[in-house]
Amino acid sequence: MSNGGGAGETPDHSTLRKASLKVALRISAACAVMVLGLLAATALYLVNQLAHPEVPRSASAGAAYAYLDSRDVLEAMLIAGVAGIVLAGIVGWLSARSAIRPLGDALARQRRFVQDASHELRTPLTILDTRIQLAQRNTEPGSKQAQDLARIREDAATLTGIVNELLLAATTDAPDRSAAPADLADTASGVAESLRLVAEQRDVRLDFFAVARPLARIDANALRRAVLALADNALSHTPPGGRVTITTAIEQNRAVITVADTGTGITGVDQARIFDRFVRTASTGGTQGQRSFGIGLALVREIAVAAGGAVEVASTGDAGTVMKMTLPLAAGKND
Structure with a gap:
């Protein structure tokens, strides 16, 4: 099967062969x-x-009779049956390879597209970061403009991290497990600061509390994306005048991030299904009767599971919804 170039077996080859x-x-x-x-x-x-x-009583002239041993007949049938099974397996193997070959080509084209797109995006992102640094030099340190530029640069760095992860995922078989532990409180605080302006525009109060500052063995960029998706989902479903709270803690020897909102709660759909892609709640009438969860929560679950953790709806109701993401604590100091 074609892999789009390059020697050696790719992860796609292995999967398709299996x-x-x-x-x-x-x-x-x-x-x-x-x-x-x-x-x-x-x-x-x-x-x-x-x-x-049945034995013939009389034999006609010139008639011949053959007697076969039943054991010989059964052995011959058994050998023929085994040969047929082996032949069927060979034919099935060749047919399956032929049928799956187009899928292998499609996977190879998909990987090439992700590689090319990720590589091409890195250059303009690098230029953007450079221009932000130049703008920072022309602003007074500590001013509001300097703070805004610092946040923009942080967001650009997050986007660069996502592009690098896409490139890495398209070129390697297994994720890198050697990343340094991520500080959940630092990440959650940064997300809250990044979304502060969005929350103000929607007349929603956004708070962050660090009951503890746990360290988790997870890529910092991936963690930021997950927390950002949880917070953005909470903001999207919190009415004006409401509140969204991000909290970090340690529970039962696990690092925990909770995102609570004061929305109307989740109804019309199984709570476990909201982590599926593009799930929608059942309509209850009116334009506001249906909620859509897009792919944000699905990505949160993928990130959490890949790090050995999980995400769930801790509670939901008329008073709001609480999302909880748990991650394994990293070895070392955890407060």
């Missing part, structure tokens, strides 16, 4: 069941015939 083998095994199993059924039926017939043998 899929082809699985299809071949299923075909062989189906053939084995049919062959065993035929052998059983034939054996029963032979046993019945042996129990009631």
